[in-house]
Amino acid sequence: MRRDLIDAVNAERAARRAVLTVTDLATGNQRLVREAEIGRDPIAELLERAIRSGKSGIVEGPEGESFVNVYLPPVRIVLIGAVHISQALAPIARLAGYDVEIIDPRTAFATPERFSGFELHAEWPDVVLRTRPLDAYTAIALITHDPKIDDGPLIEALKSGCFYIGALGSRKTHARRLERLKEAGIADHLTSRIDAPIGADIGAASPGEIAVAIMASIIEAFRKRKMFAERRGEQAGE
Amino acid sequence: MMTDTNGASPDEGSGLELDVLALAGRWSAGGRRLALATVVETWGSAPRPTGSHLIIDDEGRFEGSVSGGCVEGAVIAEALDVIETGSPKMLDFGVADETAWRVGLSCGGRIRVYVEPVLR
Incomplete structure (x- = not known):
């Protein structure tokens, strides 16, 4: 060559x-x-x-x-929320070979000590995503549990066709989330892509277990190449 | 291969595995003479998917992989020849191919590896 x-x-x-x-x-x-x-x-x-x-x-x-x-471009995982689950998920993602970055405007959570060695942004997601936009080779997990922080990047992810979009919360929480998205004018076929309750259904309970469940779902979404079909507005092929 | 990325600096590896082609660009820019080996076809259970790269310099230093370590030795030997002659080669490896190659894939698969010079 x-x-x-x-x-x-x-x-x-x-x-x-x-x-x-x-x-x-x-x-x-x-x-x-x-x-x-x-x-x-x-x-x-x-x-x-x-x-x-x-x-x-x-x-x-x-x-x-x-x-x-x-x-293909390097695959990256964006975690919205510098929470306990993210502390477990960041090293798991790295072990599996994915680039990972954590975004949380709450400076009490987003401290370098809690995420030593990882790319961490103690800023609002819209500020960070302006310079590092989401795309089809990006997975995003929304795990702050706070709509004020999660909803903005969630809408951005739905519009930019991230290959995986997961959002933390119970079925009830997710139903309320869907109502907010509908009010914001986001189409149903887009919101149906959200993985919620987040992660593979393995009965995960602890932060570490939930991190494993989320990672499993991200790997599945990437390896089954759903993103390529969805990017072109087709049905996801298995 | 996946474990090779652990501890790699962000510059050396990104994405799902060590970024061999990025390394090839840097090695070549640094003046090293290189060959690039690529898995172009696989049959049965092959340890690395098509498209996987191994780069080799003229001193036999290498990064990346085309198998689980089963045939890299033979590929590196051929790569040194490719660097010298400047002509690409196609190599076939299979488990039962012991007369042509002393190495094979213990997993029972077969792979074809294209070895080409990196031209500056």
Whole structure:
């Protein structure tokens, strides 16, 4: 691979955009195809399928066998709430290989001592998300239990198509949340994406257990690639 | 592979695994001669998915993986040859392929690995 191709792939991923490389296996010729350029490519349909599934592989095009490598941006997890669950979830997410950041405007919670070694923002979510916007390669968990803090980033997540959106609270709490979202004009098909009560249904009770349940749901959402279908407004395929 | 990211600085690894291609860019920019190995096809139970990278420099230093450690030794040996000749190679590894390769995949899978020079 040429250096300029490697640098271009790295630049696209750093800008949080997906990119593909196509290698002609007979000649060794290579080209880079950015997410936005797929439609103009001679094997557009095959590339579209590859980026949607997120899976690399050999494809048979009109010019013979090519290897298509799909490079997705790094996946990150945003935790709204520097609470006890987040203290357990941050190291679990890191162990599983995901980037993680914690946002909470309540400075009593968002202290470096409680989240040593993690990216922590003691600010309102809208301030942080202005410079680091949510996207399809981001999972978000809303766990402050305070609508004043949770609702803003929740609406932002629904609009920007985060691949996972989980919100802490009982069924009753969630019903009230749905009412608020409806009043804010958010469509039902969007709010139905919210994972609530949050996390895999394993009877989690302690903060550490709830953290494991949330992580399981995030991994499932990412590995089953629901985000690619939903981004295009299709039914999530299994 | 996943455990390799533990303790890596944010610069070295990001996302779901060590960012091998980012490292390749830095190694190449630093003047090292490199080969890039990529899993292009798998059959049966393969330890690393298609698209996985291993980079190797001309002194045999490497990062990343194309298997669970089963065939990396053979890939690195071939990579040194690719760096010298500048021509890409396709390598096939399977569990029953002991005449062609002394190494194989104990899991019973088969993989094809494309090894190419990094051209500056």
